[in-house]
Amino acid sequence: MTVTVLIVEDSPTQAQSLASKLQEHQIEVLIAKDGNEGLRLAVEHTPDAIVLDVNMPKMDGYQVCRRLKRNAMTADIPVFMLTAADDPDNTMKGFEVGAEDFIPKDIYATSHLLENLRSLNLLPSQAADV
Template sequence: MKQDLNLGVVLVVDDYPLNLKLLCASLSRVKYKVLVAQTGESALEIAVSQQPDLILLDIRMPEMDGYEVCRQLKASPVTRDIPVIFMTALSETDNKVKGLKLGAADYITKPIHPEEAISRIKTHLSVRRLTLLLEEQ
C-alpha cells in the first residue's frame, strides 16, 4: 500500500453518476480521499496504479460486472489484499454469498445509507491497517 496509513483512500466504482456524487460527497466530508471509476475496466486500472485502501464496488455495471472486477482484483498479487465492499440493489442471499465467495469483505444494499457505509468502511480500514502492522513485525 503506497499511501500513508493515516489516510483512507477509497475507490468508488459505479456506472451511475448520481450514486458516485452522493458517495463521494459523504466520504469526502469525513476526510477520505476518494477515487472514482465508472467502468470495471477503469476500476482495475485505478486499483493497480493507485492501490486504494478499500474499494466500494457496484455489482450491476455494463460490459464487466462487479463480480468479474472482484474476481480479477483477487487474482492479482498487486490488488488481492484490498478489501472490496459490494454495493447493489440485489439483496438475495445467493448474490451476497456469490460476492463473499469471490473475496468481497462486505456487502451494502442500495439505497445506500451514508452512515452505514462509513461505519463499514471504517471497520474494514481498521482491519486492513492492523493486518499491515502485523505483517511489518
C-alpha cells in the same frame, strides 16, 4: 493518515453522491465509471478500500472483484459490493469472489460503508455517520 476509497459505479449520480458523503469524513475518493477503469485505478493508486457496484455493463462487480483478488497488487484491498437488489444468492456470490461485505443501495449505505471502514481501522471509531 489519509484514507482513499475507489468507487466503481456506472451511475455518475450515485458515484458522486457516495463520494461527497465520504469526503465529508476526510476520505479521498477516486471514481471509475466501469470495471476496466476500476481495475486500472486500483493498480495505479492502491486504495485502502474499493466499493464496487454489482450491476455494471461489460464487466459486473463480481468479475471485477474476482480479478482484483487474483492480482497480487490488489488482492489484499478490502472490497465492498454495492447493489440495489437484496438477494441472498447475490450476497453469497459476492463473498465467494472475495468481497468483505455486501452493502445495499439504500439510505444507510454510507453509514454501512463507514462502519466497515472503522472495523478495518481505516477510520477512527468516533467518526460520525452520515
